[in-house]
Amino acid sequence: MPSFARTLTEIPPSPLTTVEQLLRSHGHDSPVALHQGKTVFPPCAAPRTWERAEFGIAAHEHAPPAGVPALRRRLADAATARRGTAVDVEQVLVTGGATHALSVILHAILRPGDDVLLLSPQWLFAAGLVRTAGGVPREVPVFLELSGDPDFDAVAVVEDAIGPRTRAVYFNSPNNPTGHRLSEDVIAGLAGLAERHDLWLIADNAYENYDFSSDGFVDPATVGRAAAYTFSLHSCSKTYAMPGARVGHLISPPGCAEVLTKWSLHSLYAVSTAAQFAAFEALRTPPEELAARRALAADAWRLTDEALEIPHTRADGGLYTFLDLRALGDGGEFVRRCAEEGVGLAPGQVFGEHCGGWARICYTAAPPPAVLDAVHRINKITTGGQR
Amino acid sequence: MPSFARTLTEIPPSPLTTVEQLLRSHGHDSPVALHQGKTVFPPCAAPRTWERAEFGIAAHEHAPPAGVPALRRRLADAATARRGTAVDVEQVLVTGGATHALSVILHAILRPGDDVLLLSPQWLFAAGLVRTAGGVPREVPVFLELSGDPDFDAVAVVEDAIGPRTRAVYFNSPNNPTGHRLSEDVIAGLAGLAERHDLWLIADNAYENYDFSSDGFVDPATVGRAAAYTFSLHSCSKTYAMPGARVGHLISPPGCAEVLTKWSLHSLYAVSTAAQFAAFEALRTPPEELAARRALAADAWRLTDEALEIPHTRADGGLYTFLDLRALGDGGEFVRRCAEEGVGLAPGQVFGEHCGGWARICYTAAPPPAVLDAVHRINKITTGGQR
Structure with missing residues (x-):
């Protein structure tokens, strides 16, 4: 062999x-x-058969690589409502879960040896995903520090960690595993770093439905000018208790659709149509x-x-x-x-x-x-x- | 941005x-x-809900990265029957369609700049998949030649194309787009090349149910000692008319499971559980x-x-x-x-x-x-x- x-x-x-x-x-x-x-x-939705008219596509037909239009439309509308500014359908890519979304982004932004700063502790597959995309994961401990001391200057620590080959900063908030929620100030600071150092922000919003604070979940893309350099990951796994569906989506700045869709097409072709219908139904959850x-x-x-x-x-x-x-x-x-x-x-x-x-x-x-x-x-x- | x-x-x-x-x-x-x-x-199967006992896993639960055990068992049994030699469950990886299977293989076997010989004309995403995995696709025209002249020496042409960085030979038979079916002799010749030059064979069996010859479909892994260096791609898309399910599977030589599962996990985590159930049902097609x-x-x-x-x-x-x-x-x-x-x-x-x-x-x-x-x-x- x-x-x-x-x-x-x-x-x-x-x-x-x-x-x-x-x-x-x-x-x-x-x-x-x-x-x-x-x-x-x-789960918020279970698999079932449906009439073609209901979703525009039958279960056995393969979906367009960027996702079923009816689902993308609903996701763009939800993002527009959440952000308070218009999110175009073109900015939405339906993915095979947040794992696939992150793999697509990292392949698109990394040259071999480029690094990604992972605000740490981090989701347990994040470092492996950077490696499999040819990059170098660099953990930047901030969540335990912030959890112990709200005045800890996480932004300065992240800035110190930026090197010549740093391409992106990944963070997950509310954080898995610590439960810490990044404050709007910290997110604004990260957005400033991204702007000054020409970096992408990768906001993993898997726990967006589970922010217990009085302000509720703040979409990082709404902070300052972050939307211009933020990839926003969303998943049905936690929000709708449907990890088995393997459906997530990615909202990117305008102008990214063609490149990201190519990367998605060349890893998965498209997301299972039945899984997309389940996500479509889950979005009706009151x-x-x-x-x-x-x-x-x-x-x-x-x-x-x-x-x-x-x-x-x-x-x-x-x-x-x-x-x-x-x-x-x-x-x-x-x-x-x-x-x-x-x-x-x-x-x-x-x-x-x-x-x-x-x-x-x-x-x-x-x-x-x-x-x-x-x-x-x-x-x-x-x-x-x-x- | x-x-x-x-x-x-x-x-x-x-x-x-x-x-x-x-x-x-x-x-x-x-x-x-x-x-x-x-x-x-x-389609041979449509989405539906099911009892947990029927498949061992509920639709909203995420499947193990290598696939749902009941489906892998059924696929291993089908491969054993088709090949006439035992295929172990461990050799079966459930993938998000043949596209995903090919992406997983190419990531696992290519270093940046390695090349893959594509018996050409080839499936329209094959070259792009090699590129996105960091490799160089090299088309080796054989199907039109074989289609016009059964005595054309395809194996010699492929051998001439092998270079110092060649890692694999990809072929699709019956072929999309020509309809040509590689003879057992040609496959045996390719297997010999693989053995002599330490190459992988990637057999894309998407059209296995559509071999019109009197002999019927011959699984390339059953020819000579090919099983030792062949990745066999199978898909529900054509066999069961379910391209929207996005379920395929990969049968590899023994000993590949750990590496390939890691690559699959770090691109998709797992295949949609409902899609795997649809594949499980499709396998019951008489x-x-x-x-x-x-x-x-x-x-x-x-x-x-x-x-x-x-x-x-x-x-x-x-x-x-x-x-x-x-x-x-x-x-x-x-x-x-x-x-x-x-x-x-x-x-x-x-x-x-x-x-x-x-x-x-x-x-x-x-x-x-x-x-x-x-x-x-x-x-x-x-x-x-x-x-």
Whole structure:
């Protein structure tokens, strides 16, 4: 057999496989998998057949590479309403989830060896996506710092990290795994950097429906002149509880459509038509329903926050908190002991090289009583560890 | 706005856009779009909801990166039956269509500047996929030569084209656009080259259900020792008339799963669960139904072959014939005149740099009477052009 050229040895097969193996091997009676980002919320739309007239395209017909026009129209209208300025259909690219959207962007903007600054800790596939697009991921720790000290000057730290080959700054807010929400001031600062240093901003808005702050979610593209250099990633996975649909979309500055559509076409051709119809239906979800889900998530956060005896980050939004295990010795050992007690934790280092002393839990991964029960098991281990 | 790094100016936005614009601009009463590879066959499966027990996973849950186990099992069983030797589940990767499968393979095997030999004319996105993976596509004309002369030594021509940076040979048989089916001898010759020169073979089996020969489709991986260096691409698009599902799969030699799954994960995460369920259902299609579709395609071919007055390639399979326009002067002008008469032809050059004097038609793109009517219009233009 010939060899592969790029075996991706620098990327683990799947960052959470170890935890799953641990959970299985201990075979606890009532395991609670808090390590994954799954939520217990029912999906906003389910697959079904439809009449051609309803969507303009039958399920077996392949969609145009940029997406089904009816869906793009609805997404552009939603973006226009959210941003308060007109977003044209041409700016919307339907993608096979946010993963695919990020892959498309990175292929389009990176030459081999260019780097991307990842505001860290970051979504667990972000670094791998930069590598597979030929780039170099550079983690810039800011979220734990901001979480501990609102006056921490994240923008200055990011500016210091900009090098001659930096092409973009990626951030995810509300943040997975810390739950920290970047303030409008920080976003404005990043937008200023982008303008001064000719960088792209990549705003991963996967958790846009889960901002618990009184102001609510601020689309980063609406801050200052950010819209001119921001790629906005949106996903059905969290917003509509439909990760299996694999539908996301990308909103770009005007003039990007041709290049991005070519990259998308040459990786996937088009997104599954049935999945696009499911997204089309999900977009009909009443705002009250989305608000109710946000309230449920906020309730789950408060329960978890009150019950957790171990230090952890404050969730302004998102579906996670990051547990601070640094006082307990080896973070990996703590994750193993939790698995022994049937509780899955996502080890910190998959979210950033500097996060070995941390672990993530998803507080909506099970119904509240199960999450509470898991937290009590975590607490017991904590106490044991401190004995 | 910052700039893009790789704008893909060498790749057209969509190779058939021009024809579609021409067809629209002439507004013929009864246009017949023979330029696309769509067929009139109904899909073998439609989207629907299902119980979790039926497939092991609910539609809103994301599938494992390599595919839903129940679907992979069924695909491995089908491959085992087709090949007559055991294909393990581990060798099967479910992909977002054959486009995505090819993108995954090319990313995994190419370093920037490596080349891939494309047996030409070739599927219209093959060259672009090589470029977007950082490689150099090198077209090796063989199909028109083999179509005209069965003794043409294609293997020697391919061997001559192998250079120091050649990593793979890609072929599509039955071939889109010529309809030529590579003989077992040619495939054995290619397998020998792969072995001697340490190359991968990439067998695009999109038209496996449309081999009209008495022997029927021969899976290239079953020829000689080809299985050890062959990536086999399969798609639901043509086999089950479901291009909108965007589901394909890749069967690789043992030992490739980890690397290929990483590449797939970092481009798409996973394939839409509902689309995978549709593929699972399509695999239940009775063999007689698939044979009936093959017979319908063969009938459409014979009708078209008899009616066409212009020279064209003989279809051993597939859904196309390639029209030889070289005696009529400018091929592009002929495509324009056909569009004026409401008949869409795919211009030859999108299938290979050397094919400017040719054009492709899909003889299953409309019901037989409509295809015949279109062929009569083509004939009229041919006669006019020869006056």
